[in-house]
Amino acid sequence: MHTPVLPLLTVYTREGCHLCMEMQQELSLLQQRYSFTVEYIDIDNDVDLKQRYNTRVPVLAVGETELCYYFLETESVEAYFRTL
Template sequence: MTADHAAHFLLYGRAWCHLCEDMRAELEPIAQRFGVAIEWIDIDDDPLLEARYNERVPVLMLDGAELCEHRLDANAVLAALASRRS
């Protein structure tokens, strides 16, 4: 990993989505522990994203790979972070 390619999560969701709020709240301590930023993207602001993700939100991505949708899969997140370090 190079300095110009710092890890960050992309969290696709909706402002009114309780599952999105839940995933974000569960992800925040993991992101803080590993020093990884979370970029929140409201799909309702972009018709293309809304069409792509619609009822799948929340969807969590890291480095272009989808880690989980609807509920946080902590094991998948930790495995993805571990693979970045090797």
């Protein structure tokens, strides 16, 4: 039997970021409605990511596509799930 692969959402974050913690909580609630996996990546551990996202964290992305930053835009995430 084939196990379905869940969509992977990536949150670019940094330690001590209150907006990042808020987005994490909101994504946890959203997981009650949609099945997906979340990967959290600390941008301060990668020079390229820090340069790319420095003042815009948190950034929610699917692959190279950014869905939103600073705040969870539920409409953007739901629009993404409608495309699956």
